[in-house]
Amino acid sequence: MIVGGGTAGWLAACRIAAAAPSLAVTLIESPDVPIIGVGEGTWPTMRGTLSRIGIGEAEFLTACDASFKQGSRFDGWRDGTSNDRYHHPFTTPADLSAHDLTHLWNPVESSFADRVSAQPHVCAHDLAPRQQGMAEYAGALNYAYHLDATRFAALLRRTATERLGVTHVRDHVTDVDAAVNGDIAAVGTRTSGRVDGDLFLDCTGHAALLIGGHCGVPLIDRTDILFNDRALAVQVPVVPDSPIASQTNATAHAAGWIWDIGLPLRRGIGCVYASDFMSDDRAAETLTAHLARTAPDIDPASLSFRSLRFRSAHRERFWHGNCLAIGLSAGFLEPLEASAIVMVELSIDSLLDGFPVNRDAMALHARRFNDRFRYRWNRIVDFLKLHYVPGVRDEPYWRAHRDPASIPDRLRDLLALWRTQPPSPADLDHADEIFPAASYRYVLYGMGVAPPPPAPIRTGTRDAAAAALYQTGQRARILAASLPTNRAYLNTLNSPATNAAKAANV
Numbered sequence: 001m002i003v004g005g006g007t008a009g010w011l012a013a014c015r016i017a018a019a020a021p022s023l024a025v026t027l028i029e030s031p032d033v034p035i036i037g038v039g040e041g042t043w044p045t046m047r048g049t050l051s052r053i054g055i056g057e058a059e060f061l062t063a064c065d066a067s068f069k070q071g072s073r074f075d076g077w078r079d080g081t082s083n084d085r086y087h088h089p090f091t092t093p094a095d096l097s098a099h100d101l102t103h104l105w106n107p108v109e110s111s112f113a114d115r116v117s118a119q120p121h122v123c124a125h126d127l128a129p130r131q132q133g134m135a136e137y138a139g140a141l142n143y144a145y146h147l148d149a150t151r152f153a154a155l156l157r158r159t160a161t162e163r164l165g166v167t168h169v170r171d172h173v174t175d176v177d178a179a180v181n182g183d184i185a186a187v188g189t190r191t192s193g194r195v196d197g198d199l200f201l202d203c204t205g206h207a208a209l210l211i212g213g214h215c216g217v218p219l220i221d222r223t224d225i226l227f228n229d230r231a232l233a234v235q236v237p238v239v240p241d242s243p244i245a246s247q248t249n250a251t252a253h254a255a256g257w258i259w260d261i262g263l264p265l266r267r268g269i270g271c272v273y274a275s276d277f278m279s280d281d282r283a284a285e286t287l288t289a290h291l292a293r294t295a296p297d298i299d300p301a302s303l304s305f306r307s308l309r310f311r312s313a314h315r316e317r318f319w320h321g322n323c324l325a326i327g328l329s330a331g332f333l334e335p336l337e338a339s340a341i342v343m344v345e346l347s348i349d350s351l352l353d354g355f356p357v358n359r360d361a362m363a364l365h366a367r368r369f370n371d372r373f374r375y376r377w378n379r380i381v382d383f384l385k386l387h388y389v390p391g392v393r394d395e396p397y398w399r400a401h402r403d404p405a406s407i408p409d410r411l412r413d414l415l416a417l418w419r420t421q422p423p424s425p426a427d428l429d430h431a432d433e434i435f436p437a438a439s440y441r442y443v444l445y446g447m448g449v450a451p452p453p454p455a456p457i458r459t460g461t462r463d464a465a466a467a468a469l470y471q472t473g474q475r476a477r478i479l480a481a482s483l484p485t486n487r488a489y490l491n492t493l494n495s496p497a498t499n500a501a502k503a504a505n506v
Contacts, residue, residue, distance in 0.1 A: 001197025003173055003187060003210060005029035007149055008327025008344045009203035010156035014053040015348045017164035020355070026167040027160070028187065028195060033205075040261045040268045041069060041248050041338030042144040044090055045345050047137040055159055057136040058493055063155045065263050066147040067244050067486055068128050070119055072337065076252035078391045078448045086111050086446025087247070088337075089119035090142040092438040094472070098422040099455045100465035102441070112445035115469060118476035123246040125480055128489040140479055146248070146261045146268075169195065173204075176214040183322040183359075184210060199322050199356070202329040211315060211325035219313040219331070222381050225406055226312040227397070228256050228334040232283050233270035233306045236295050238262070244486035250336065253286050254278065255397040259335065260294065264490050267295070270308075272334060277397040280307070310334070314377045319366035322359070324351065331377060336387060339380050339434075346376065346434075376434050382411040383435045383443075389415065390447040418444060421452050 002009050002025065009027055017025045050060055060066060071089035078084045093101055093116035105115045113120045119141050122129070129143035160166035171189040179185040186196040187210075202210035211217050223229065245262040256273035271287035278286075288300045314331025318324065326347045333339060350369055356362040385408065388401035404412065414427060423440035445451065484492075 001187070001195065001199065002027040002201045002203055004033075004203030004205060004327075004329070005153060005157065006203065006205065006327070007153050007156070007341060008205075008329075009201075010153050010160055011049070011341075011344055012201055012203060012326055012348050013160040013166045014156050014164060015049065015352065017160060017166050018053050019352050021165070024167070025160075025165075026169060026195065026197070028169045028171060028173060028189065030172040031170050032172055033207075040146050040149055040263070041259075041335070041341070042147065043338065043342040043345075044142050044144045045342055046144055049345050051137055053156075053159060054163065055155070060145075060155065061490065062494055064145075064147040064151045065265050066145045066152075067263050067490060068130075068246060069144045069146045069248060070123050070129055070141060070246045072248045072250055073123070074250050074252070074387070074443075074446060076393075077250075077257075077387060078393075078446075080252065080393050086442070087113040087117075087120040087123065088439060088442040088446065089113055089117045089123070089247075090144065091117050091119045092142075092436060093117060093441075094465070094468035096465045096468055097461045098424040098437065098441065100462045101469070102422040102445075102451045103454055104462070104465055104469055105445075105451065107445070107451065113442050116472060118472050118479055121476035122479050122483060126243040126246055126485050126487070127480065127483040128246075128486045129483070130489075131483065132489065132492060140483065146263055148263060173209060176210065178214075181321075184214065198359070199324070199362075202323055202325045203327050205328040206310075206332070208315075208325065208329040210323045211318070211320060211329050215320045215323055217315050217317050217320050217325075220316055222312040222314070222333065225381055225385055225408060226334055227274040227276065227400065227406075228272050229309065229311050230275050230280070230283065231270045231272045231308040231310070231335070232280075232287050233268070233308060234287065234291075234303050236267045236269055236291065236298055236303065238264075238266055241487060244490070246486060248338065251290065252393070254395045256283075257336070258287065258290050260290075262486075264487075264494075269294075270335075272336075274397060277395075277400070312381075317366075317370050318347070318373050319369045321366075322362060324366075324369070330373075333377075333380055333384060336384050337380075339384075342434075343376070343380075347373070372432050375430060375432050378408075378410075379430075379434050382408055382414075383439070385411055386415075386440065386443050387447070390444065390449050392448075414440075418449070419452060421455065 002013055013025055013027045071087055073087050075085050101116055105112055129141040130139035161168045169192055171192045173187045174190055175188040176184055177186040184200045186194045188194055200210055249260040251258045255278035259270050261268040271283050273283045291300050310332055312333045315325055318330050327344050354365045356365045389407060423437040425437050428437050
């Protein structure tokens, strides 16, 4: 029994129904609650998720006004100067010694990401990560997607109900019935009456009707580490043949940052900020100034701005009794690095990997799930905080982020260690690491941290690392010459000839 729709609810319905056809899956969705529809960034895991559900890549791209995402670009995070820019690409460096790769990089000559990955060069030219003739979900480079969240939920809803046999109840949940043992026995609805279930997934968003409202599982506040608590979002139309960016652009400002995501029909832009350091009016001015720089032909007065309030927090427990929280009901951290949808995917994967065959086994699965996801949420908090700590911006907001009291102990210890050696898998050796060591290197060195001194122990792979870096440069040039632009790729996908061929195949 899934309570709540949106991306979390319908993604859970599709994955469970596709993986376990013998299960009866019902989703209750209130007609009174709109989809938030802001989350537009995914991780490369989404390719596997869509494939498991049975949604074709071309179908997904056209239905969701989607485009390719190959990582993130950070502007102004280190010192705010005009040349302050670095990439966090999805393609990791060659699987060689972190010491050798780092020491062969000269910060004066290039950025770290440019030296060890071909992907920033591809992104700089707004290129797609794949060619039309490649197999679905395969690419020359690792990639994810940008998408229209409302359209994505609609595609998942159609897939669940029309292909996968999910029962859809459009009704408003009014109450929750408890069993003698404290489990949820059923939910009451406004017009459909009582709806029974064995396992309940709370996908009701920030309302958290089941996990919070009924089960009383509290939130753990993380705003002492991550200060942002508001966002001002807007959708900006684009010229039909304009370039589509290959990455999420994150531009720092005096008290937060601005996301800028390119889709075929529009750009999604939002100003994230901390209300303790910036007023709502000042945030609106900051966003308007960004629009004036990046969309000078658009009159901001013609656009509809949407104000969002949030706090970075997550549940103390995510699985309680026979209730599992997935999505915003489990928690939310500021949208930096787009962790919201991937946590939905990972939650569903973990549920399916350890699905209880009966009620007696549920407590063991719940305990394991809770341990795993407490660790994962903590690691996301650490990684997001890393983006704020090494810089030298001098505004109060940025100075407060560098206050040692606001830095988690584990991250503080790792930062001290990384002054003497580069981040490596040995530092992040848990089976449930959510970010690889390469991601920490991309951010750490992108933020201007100097590479550590040479290691006293020779690894014997220095020549291999030098060869790999040379090949990376060669590959960047080859890919730039052979890959289509995002716009060209998506235009071909949506061309009359392509649509006619699809219809003929059907």
